Amino acid sequence: MTALRRHRKLSAIWSSEPGFRGWFSSVNHSDLGRMFLVTAFFFFLVGGVLAMLIRAQLATPHSAFADAGAFAQFFTMHGTIMMFLFAIPTFEGLAIYLLPKMLGTRDLAFPRLTAYGYWCYAFGGSMLLVALVFGIAPDGGWFMYPPLTGPLHSPGINTDFWLIGITFVEISAICAAVELCVSILKYRAPGMSLDKMPIFAWYALVTALMILTGFPPLILGSVLLELERAFGLPFFQADLGGDSLLWQHLFWLFGHPEVYIIFLPAAGVISTIIPVMARTTLLGYGWIVASAVALAFLSFGLWVHHMFTTGIPLMGLAFFSAASTLVAVPTGVQVFAWIGTLWKGRPEMHLPMLHIFGFFFTFVIGGLTGVMVAVVPFDWQAHDTAFITAHLHYVLFGGFVFPILAGIYYWLPLVSGRKRFFRLGEVAFALIFLGFHGTFLAMHWVGLMGQRRRIETYDAETGWGAINLISSISSFIMAIGLAMVLIDVLIHAFVAVRGGRNPWKAGTLEWASMSPPPAYNFASLPHVTSRDAFHGDPGLANRLAKGEGYLGDPQSARRETLTVDIATGDPDFMVIYPGNTRLPILMAAVTGLFFLSILIKLYWLTPLALAGVAALALVWVWRLGARTDAGPQDAGRGVTLALAGETEKSPGWWGSVFLLVANATFFGSLLFGYAFLWTVAPGWPPQDWLAPSLVELGIGGAAALTSALAMRLAIRGNRHRARPLPGLAFALTATLVTAVTFAMLLSRVPPPDGHAYAATLFVLGSYALCHALIAGLMLAFAIARARRGYTSPARQAEFHIVSLWTDYLAVIATLSLLAAHLPGFLA
Amino acid sequence: MLAGAAAILALVLGLLLAAFRRRGTASDEAAGVKVWIIGLGFVFSMSVLAALTVYGLFAGQRLMPGAGAGVEAGVGTRVGADVVSVSAEARQWSWRFAYDDRPDHITDDVLHIPAGRPVDVAITTTDVVHSFWVPRLAGKLDAIPGHVNTLRIEADTPGTYQGLTAEYNGPGYRAHVFTVEAHDAQSWDAFVAGDRQ
Ligand code: HEM
Numbered sequence A: 001m002t003a004l005r006r007h008r009k010l011s012a013i014w015s016s017e018p019g020f021r022g023w024f025s026s027v028n029h030s031d032l033g034r035m036f037l038v039t040a041f042f043f044f045l046v047g048g049v050l051a052m053l054i055r056a057q058l059a060t061p062h063s064a065f066a067d068a069g070a071f072a073q074f075f076t077m078h079g080t081i082m083m084f085l086f087a088i089p090t091f092e093g094l095a096i097y098l099l100p101k102m103l104g105t106r107d108l109a110f111p112r113l114t115a116y117g118y119w120c121y122a123f124g125g126s127m128l129l130v131a132l133v134f135g136i137a138p139d140g141g142w143f144m145y146p147p148l149t150g151p152l153h154s155p156g157i158n159t160d161f162w163l164i165g166i167t168f169v170e171i172s173a174i175c176a177a178v179e180l181c182v183s184i185l186k187y188r189a190p191g192m193s194l195d196k197m198p199i200f201a202w203y204a205l206v207t208a209l210m211i212l213t214g215f216p217p218l219i220l221g222s223v224l225l226e227l228e229r230a231f232g233l234p235f236f237q238a239d240l241g242g243d244s245l246l247w248q249h250l251f252w253l254f255g256h257p258e259v260y261i262i263f264l265p266a267a268g269v270i271s272t273i274i275p276v277m278a279r280t281t282l283l284g285y286g287w288i289v290a291s292a293v294a295l296a297f298l299s300f301g302l303w304v305h306h307m308f309t310t311g312i313p314l315m316g317l318a319f320f321s322a323a324s325t326l327v328a329v330p331t332g333v334q335v336f337a338w339i340g341t342l343w344k345g346r347p348e349m350h351l352p353m354l355h356i357f358g359f360f361f362t363f364v365i366g367g368l369t370g371v372m373v374a375v376v377p378f379d380w381q382a383h384d385t386a387f388i389t390a391h392l393h394y395v396l397f398g399g400f401v402f403p404i405l406a407g408i409y410y411w412l413p414l415v416s417g418r419k420r421f422f423r424l425g426e427v428a429f430a431l432i433f434l435g436f437h438g439t440f441l442a443m444h445w446v447g448l449m450g451q452r453r454r455i456e457t458y459d460a461e462t463g464w465g466a467i468n469l470i471s472s473i474s475s476f477i478m479a480i481g482l483a484m485v486l487i488d489v490l491i492h493a494f495v496a497v498r499g500g501r502n503p504w505k506a507g508t509l510e511w512a513s514m515s516p517p518p519a520y521n522f523a524s525l526p527h528v529t530s531r532d533a534f535h536g537d538p539g540l541a542n543r544l545a546k547g548e549g550y551l552g553d554p555q556s557a558r559r560e561t562l563t564v565d566i567a568t569g570d571p572d573f574m575v576i577y578p579g580n581t582r583l584p585i586l587m588a589a590v591t592g593l594f595f596l597s598i599l600i601k602l603y604w605l606t607p608l609a610l611a612g613v614a615a616l617a618l619v620w621v622w623r624l625g626a627r628t629d630a631g632p633q634d635a636g637r638g639v640t641l642a643l644a645g646e647t648e649k650s651p652g653w654w655g656s657v658f659l660l661v662a663n664a665t666f667f668g669s670l671l672f673g674y675a676f677l678w679t680v681a682p683g684w685p686p687q688d689w690l691a692p693s694l695v696e697l698g699i700g701g702a703a704a705l706t707s708a709l710a711m712r713l714a715i716r717g718n719r720h721r722a723r724p725l726p727g728l729a730f731a732l733t734a735t736l737v738t739a740v741t742f743a744m745l746l747s748r749v750p751p752p753d754g755h756a757y758a759a760t761l762f763v764l765g766s767y768a769l770c771h772a773l774i775a776g777l778m779l780a781f782a783i784a785r786a787r788r789g790y791t792s793p794a795r796q797a798e799f800h801i802v803s804l805w806t807d808y809l810a811v812i813a814t815l816s817l818l819a820a821h822l823p824g825f826l827a
Numbered sequence B: 001m002l003a004g005a006a007a008i009l010a011l012v013l014g015l016l017l018a019a020f021r022r023r024g025t026a027s028d029e030a031a032g033v034k035v036w037i038i039g040l041g042f043v044f045s046m047s048v049l050a051a052l053t054v055y056g057l058f059a060g061q062r063l064m065p066g067a068g069a070g071v072e073a074g075v076g077t078r079v080g081a082d083v084v085s086v087s088a089e090a091r092q093w094s095w096r097f098a099y100d101d102r103p104d105h106i107t108d109d110v111l112h113i114p115a116g117r118p119v120d121v122a123i124t125t126t127d128v129v130h131s132f133w134v135p136r137l138a139g140k141l142d143a144i145p146g147h148v149n150t151l152r153i154e155a156d157t158p159g160t161y162q163g164l165t166a167e168y169n170g171p172g173y174r175a176h177v178f179t180v181e182a183h184d185a186q187s188w189d190a191f192v193a194g195d196r197q
């Protein structure tokens, strides 16, 4: 087969539907990555316009352009859009687009999930846009502190848009994070052991893990606040046993890691580009990986530094203050490793490097002011002034926007297959750089003079007018620069001349694909033997195109790739992907219906939408798998592999593991909230505890444990005698008993709108009930699959996935029951 | 602090630019790790941070009511006859002040204190989160529903000081300000005795 015929054949198998219809049914990572990026930059534009409105209003004293209410919507939406709808999705888009190419494989682990995540993002983001257009946008500041955002002080729908829209968008972040974790760990070119992974993959992995553990606290907070707003469950009301501080903890448990979730991918981009620009390899690869991991760990210990002024005891302050400054160490290690890399090689000044220079200058200043802010007494003076806003932009713009601009210019030739020919980019950089520093140096300055953030105007006597005017004019200069980048990119994408492969002479595998890359990325998969796989081997691209790698022989119409052992990178299974489908967009739409029904209080629709989601999820998984054993498959180069469905730890199993990590963080945050309210909130203990019942505790706990054990029985029955059904039926019964116990518990909970205790119990019980039902549904599904012949001793993957969920149920059911009954026994 | 920050910035940028000017031989990986990662990355950042943290803790101690006491406790070991206790209650959008030394009296948007004596302000709120801040007297402390936070302030000289709210609390946020009047000993006594207003 010639390279061209192979290309035609693979394209026929992998292509999306032609034209715009393809957008709705594509599950291809290159398509979806681009869609993510385009949408994210659209939101950057919206957020930027809002920033311009803010700066226009503040340019002069006593400006009458926006009143306090409109101004509040401006800054709240600016912050919200930039953090949730621009920064995080930009990371997702970049990682989704690049990773399979960098890792030398054909797609991500769960193509349909990629698409589902994208549509959740698009629909959730649209909700917020609608709110903005109609002037009913959230207005409590991007961290939405109750009671200001509670039902009493913000009765309008504005806050609900935030809570519901952002939660919807976060589903997309969780989906992407699960997918990236599994993809990076399992979906690599054979031979690419962990220590040969491109550095960007390490950063993306750490970031994805942080999303899985950082977002659930905020999702929980949003759920609780929405329950308070919609149904009066008083989690944040001090007179009913709630505490508004709980929100602050949950928010910053998310909010601080969020800053690193934004920074780490950018650092990954920098670590990728710098060695290429300096014609060398990265200095201290292992050290950089270690400091990224250290940063991730430290950042979770730091949330309290946003609450220095809430009245935390001094010992606590000392601890968090020290920890906050400690994060500067791994950051310092990375910064110096990058400079050391430049010293090690022979750096050349191309456009991406200019933006990286912008990053260094800006980010180091931001880091230094950050260390100042972390020093407690200084924070008491600077907290909530324009100084903080300015610091935050030095970190976010310096640490994210500049690196991303560098990344855009670096990878643009790959995406478009073209060459830049105007010098527009250099001019744009100069405008952005000067404009940025003009804007925010001025804001540091007025902040120190006492200008608070979030004020819609100020008096002329304050003497802040001139500085604010400088800031506003500079911000418009920056905006012109950013607009020029946009024009530059458009010119590049549509009219520039065609360029050759690998213009930067980079060593990572994405450049061994064609430019622009075809839907299948590589006609055959490489065998990787070094970190810079493409560097010492320029003939690699041609050999791959000629089918000399793995899976170079497209036999049937299957989308094939293979997975590898996590540590060593030896190939272990073959994967068949699902093809184009509209199921993801449909499921996202029905998920959206669920959120919409809560937003506009059409509660009869809520259970219907949920049932719809469950039904679609069943269709989703039903479509996978086969009714006969396929046996070992030829993967090329003399390797035969089993199909992933015929193993214990299939991709779905790994996906469940990471989803459960996020889920467990959610549950842990809920228990934290319970303990926090109990010990800190005024108005505790409640008047009476739930009447404890040994019977309920015993039956519920035993049933949940039984379902986990019975599931193991089913697996053994399947393996040895091909008879999973008795075990499955047993497990299903036990799961249903668990569900009934929790339903009874819920019926005995005191009125949840009376006290935060009852409200918390209600949520805890509902959470457990919900998981019992999910496990029940999965077991029923497994029974149906077994009866229809979709399982066999070899095709066992589904049972192992269900087993994970019954195990999880056993753990959370037991803990929930203990948390519900113990206080009553102790009292 | 500013000078130190500027020095670090200059160092980093200097090293960065020098990388482009340098035309020597390329250094090897092991030597690079020693200099850049161990030397500059670890040792250098650690020592800067250690210095800053120590400084921060000492400065923080001085601002607290009582040596190291929890802010919520309100009573520290340094509380003596000399310390004046007042309370501040925030609402959308005003401040109401009450005085231990003059139990029946409240003032709105004006806080009276004696100059030259430490004052413990017990801060709380009737509605949303606010923050009590008199920039020239002390850092800020939040007013949180259901909690009372105590902040020590002290005015060295008699006079009027501007007070602000420093946590967004709704559309009246900007105008949510108050003044602190620091009295000399004589007029403070008069205030406490009640023949001032
Ligand atoms: C495009 C250039 C940008 C300009 C000119 C700009 C300007 C501003 C201004 C003036 C404020 C202060 C509003 C106030 O408190 O009075 C603000 C707030 C904020 N900005 Fe930006 N910004 C820009 C980009 C970004 C980016 C890229 C991010 C994040 C990735 C971001 C995140 C935020 C956040 C989180 C706030 C706080 C919102 C709040 O107080 O609730 N901004 N921005």
Ligand SMILES: [Cu+2]
Binding pocket: A255, A256, A259, A302, A303, A305, A306
């Ligand atoms: Cu933080």
